[in-house]
Amino acid sequence: MTSSQPLALPGYAHVYSGKVRDLYAPLDDSGAPRADQLLLVASDRMSAYDFVLDTPIPDKGKVLTQLSLWWFERLTDLVPNHVVSTDVPAAVEGRAVLVRRLEMLPVECVARAYLTGGGLVEYRADGHVSGVALPEGLLDGSRLPEPVFTPSTKAPVGEHDQPMPYADVEAAVGASLADRVRGLTTAILARGNEIAAERGILIADTKVEFGLDGDDVVLADEVLTPDSSRFWPADLWEPGHAQPSYDKQYVRDWLTSPASGWDRSSGEAPPDLPADVVEQTRAKYVEAYERLTGRTFS
C-alpha cells in the first residue's frame, strides 16, 4: 500500500485523498478555502485487487483526466457538468480539473450494459439485478437488452459499495431526482457505448456521480474512464467467462503469475511491477484515449 503523502499545492488546501485521486480546495485572497470550487487531481496511482499499487503508471492521471474531459464535452446535450477550468498549477498540469463544488447526491450511480461482477452474482441468485428482471440464460459478459441502473451506497473508506435498492435511492433523494439520475446514468452509458463500440472498446458498466447546483442536476466526478468503468477490448468479447480488461489485464496477469511471487490470498500488499508491465499498461491507457478521442496523446 502506498504511503505517499498528498502533493502540497501552493494556493490550495488538501481536502481528501481517494485511492487514486486527490481533492483540494482553492484558497481565496484571505487564504481561506473557497466554498464554491474544488480541484480534482488524478494521480498516476493504479488500483488492482483492492490494493493501491506501489508502482505508479506514468501519465495515467493525465490520460484519464483528458479522456474524462473529452466525454464531458460530448455529454452536455444530456446533462450539464461541474467543469470550471483546466487552468491548474503546473505541478498537476493536464491531470487536474477545477470544478464547481456541488451538493453531491449520496448515491453511486452505476449502470450496466453487460453482465459481470456483482451484477452477475445477483443475477445468478434470482434472475434479477437491482430488482430488474433479466432474460434467462445470460452468461458472464452477456450484453443486456438495455443498460440497467444498479445504484450502490458510498461505502466508507476501505469497504466495498453495497447494492442500493431503488426504493432507497428514492428515499434518499426523492422519487423525481431518483428517476432523473436513473435516466441520466443509463443514457450516459448508452452514449458511451455508441461511441466506444465504433472504436473497438466495450464499456461494460460505469459509475457516475451527480451533484446539485441549486435545482440543477450536474454531472460531477469523472466520467467513462477505465477507473470508473470496465473497459473491454471488443475483439476479444466472448460471453461465458471473465472478459479481459482493456487496461488492467497486464497487471492482473503478472500479479497472479508465479513471476510476481505474490499470493493474492495472503492479504499481503502486491510487489512492485516490473518496468515492462508498467510500460505495457501505460500504452493501453494511451491507446484507449487515442482510439476513443481520435487525438494523439502528448
Ligand SMILES: Nc1ncnc(-c2cnn(Cc3cccc(F)c3)c2)c1Cl
Ligand atoms: N464537483 C464536486 N463537488 C463536491 N464534491 C465533489 C466530490 C467529493 N468527492 N468526490 C470524489 C473524489 C473525486 C476526486 C478525488 C477524490 F479524492 C474524491 C467528488 C465534487 Cl467532484
